[in-house]
Amino acid sequence: MSVTRGSTSVTRRSARVLLSALRRRPRELVRLAGWSVVEVIPVFVSGRAIALAVDDGFRGGSPGTGLAWLGVLAAAVIAGAVATRQIYLRLAAIVEPFRDELVRHVVAGALHRATTGDEAPGAAGVARLTRQVEVVRDSFAGMVMVVRSFVFTVASALLGLLFLTPEVLVFILPPFAVGLALFFGSLRALAGRQRRLALADEDVAESAGALAEGLRDIAANGGEEQTRAAVGARVEAQASAVRALARLTTVRTLSLTIGGWLPVVLVLAGAPWLRDRGATAGTILGALTYIAYAFQPALQTLVQALGGSGLQLVVNLNRILETGHDGGPGGLGATGGLDGTALAGAGHARTGRGGIRPLVRRDLELRDVVFGYGPHAEPVVDGLDLVVPDGDHLAIVGPSGIGKSTVASLMAGLLQPRSGRVWLGGAPVSGLDGGYRVVIPQEAYVFAGTLAENLAYLRPGASVALLDEAVDLVGLRPVVERLGGYRAVIGTRDLSAGERQLVALTRSYLSTAPLAILDEATCHLDPAAEARAEQAFARRPGTLVVVAHRMSSALRASRILVMDGNGTALGTHAGLLVTSPSYRDLVGHWELEPVHFAGGEGAEPGGVDRGGTRTTA
Structure with missing residues (x-):
């Protein structure tokens, strides 16, 4: 009743x-x-x-x-x-x-x-x-x-x-x-x-x-x-x-x-x-x-x-x-009515981390996109049509080598399509400055300098409070404490592969870019640490695109893009299990394949792999 x-x-x-x-x-x-x-x-x-x-x-x-x-x-x-x-x-x-x-x-x-x-x-x-x-x-x-x-x-x-x-x-x-x-x-x-x-x-x-x-x-x-x-x-x-x-x-x-x-x-x-x-x-x-x-x-x-x-x-x-x-x-x-006066005259809204962002939509649009590595090469992406609404959380899944990272690079403007268009907020993504999108690749980069300089690279002048907030949300706090604080001078040899990924993720989280693309950016983290980082990005203002490394990444997304070499399918996890045989096969392969660590040392407590490269299906 x-x-x-x-x-x-x-x-x-x-x-x-x-x-x-x-x-x-x-x-x-x-x-x-x-x-x-x-x-x-x-x-x-x-x-x-x-x-x-x-x-x-x-x-x-x-x-x-x-x-x-x-x-x-x-x-x-x-x-x-x-x-x-x-x-x-x-x-x-x-x-x-x-x-x-x-x-x-x-x-x-x-x-x-x-x-x-x-x-x-x-x-x-x-x-x-x-x-x-x-x-x-x-x-x-x-x-x-x-x-x-x-x-x-x-x-x-x-x-x-x-x-x-x-x-x-x-x-x-x-x-x-x-x-x-x-x-x-x-x-x-x-x-x-x-x-x-x-x-x-x-x-x-x-x-x-x-x-x-x-x-x-x-x-x-x-x-x-x-x-x-x-x-x-x-x-x-x-x-x-x-x-x-x-x-x-x-x-x-x-x-x-x-x-x-x-x-x-x-x-x-x-x-x-x-x-x-x-x-x-x-x-x-x-x-x-x-x-x-x-x-x-x-x-x-x-x-x-x-x-x-x-x-x-x-x-x-x-x-x-x-x-x-x-x-x-x-x-x-x-x-009982909407009169549109609640923000009359307000042209901007303050984001959750202190930045100012115009109140406009920034939909990501791929229209009939074709891309191949070379003028005569077989297209890796052929006729892709996709709209990622502002604020969406999209996961891209498919077999290894199928073109997931290529699509991510096209979205970011790092690659130019052979034909078709890639727009962000109604403008060609290649013509926008870097402040509109941030890409975190599988291989994380750490610069020579202090930890604070690495974290604030995309957010110059970020306060300690902002750094603390990002560090806690993404899950970098154990690394900060191990290194001795933000003033610690770091290099690639000071950090494991997983720790480097956490630094790169935190740096990107601090940026004000409305589009974040994670291209297997958590592959060296254990599932719990990966979930924490992705959930932080999902709560972050803007759009999130994740090239999925594990099935759990797809389950956390609002929508999933399946690539199988013959075409694409777009939908939710439940819907794709019904409509996409390729997705069903992929889910079954994901669930049955065990997780291994090269070198056999496993994941270190704290959510990072300090023993080698994690490989999954």
Whole structure:
């Protein structure tokens, strides 16, 4: 009951904010409605044109007349296509300002909590919520399109039927209304079960990540049975949530059957009754056209969109409302509107480590990128299309030598594509100065000088407090204490391979670059130290790309790019296990291959390998 009540309040709160966003742009709404009328002209004309083409044309022995009416329908379709283009332009004028308001709301909330002492500056929160803003923007645009299309399409079809043969409405409207009511009646329960499944997915992902990192400890301590029971219980809870959701989704199928297909059967069964009241073969065929071309697809699109993207929109928007700030005691969720004034006049926001960064998006875009080592060499990367949103956490996985590091170098602008483009924030990445991205390669570099000079190389003038924060977050503190502090003079011989990587990671973490690329930059660290460093970078403001060295790196990422030599696949861990055979094989190989250390000395306490090079599958 609490889940149902919570879903209802969340839905109402989100609906108020979305309606407020629409009401603030009446001019664009009027334009959107005007072009929507033009777009549904083919729907209005379709049934009538088919009826006249059959009755006055082909059945009447005048094929020219029939073709002329079909030509009218074709002209209406062209007009509708032109209107569709204009609709997308009007939609952007509504949705993009709303997205900007959400971003201001999120940032204002993070700054408010930081300045009032409620929590530390929310770098991770801003990055996470920025991704949610993108989900809300896309889902909101989809919902506007779907609801708008449903209303205008159904209205146009009803008007066409009134002109064609009003009697047929008795066979269409009742089942259509019943199917619609059945679906809307199930939405509340569907939202609750969708939330239950989301929580179960998070539990399984969390337990899988912990299991992958602790396999050796589990085996060493004889905890296989206990671990199997604990993880198995979470997997069973997820399966139960999936089954519960699947049972409820049958209501959607039933509503589509009643509202979309039953009218066809009723019209065909009632054809003799309609014929007795003056309906011709053409008018009956026209009525069926309205059902197949308007009522049925409109209902199907509405059901699928509200049952999928609609629920996602509500969940993510509510999360944004909960964590943002509008300057009032109740927040935007309480007041029910986003007015975009929370940061009016503020052009920059202070990051969690004292830097100043403009409030602009910095999406990383690879468009049809082709790269080969030599003008006549076989491409290593061939036609890669990828968008990494600002604040995303992407892992790149694949067999050794497949081109993962090449993609990382292309992202950083270290390599130039043979064709295609690589942009960061709407500008070619190769034309940006080094302050916009930082790359940590597998071979870490340490400069001759003090430890402080090495750490602050990308952040000149960094205070001791900033150094301490980065050192503690990345996990360099034991190394600092062993060396005797930041003033210690160091060289490559003073540090193991793992310690050099920790120095390079801390140096890069201190930079203000919005894009960080870890190209197997933790390969000499043990799993716990690797997890600590990657989690620190994930909480850092900006985008994180990790060329994965272990399976745990992929599990920590928001999305995973799989490279297998034949193409690429992009998705989440759970999704790729279903859709990508290459990823399944890679996961199985990762899990079965033991970890070795060249030289056999193992990892030294503190998370670094001081005995040799770690090699894994």
